[in-house]
Amino acid sequence: MFKLTVFYEGFDGTLSSSEFIFPYDGEDEVKDIIRHYKTGGRIVITEPVSELLGV
Secondary structure (H helix, E strand, C coil): CEEEEEEEECCCCCEEEEEEEECCCCHHHHHHHHHHHHCCCCEEEEEEHHHHHCC
């Protein structure tokens, strides 16, 4: 699993963010998810969940 954090500019001009947890189903699917969320000038950061949990 990995955590995806998306930063974007809200309608009022403030910086906002959302976090999502996705299962890791292969590198190609991860690239497609990142490509989808990067549209519109959003910044996308990914982190493996196992590293966040210290596993």
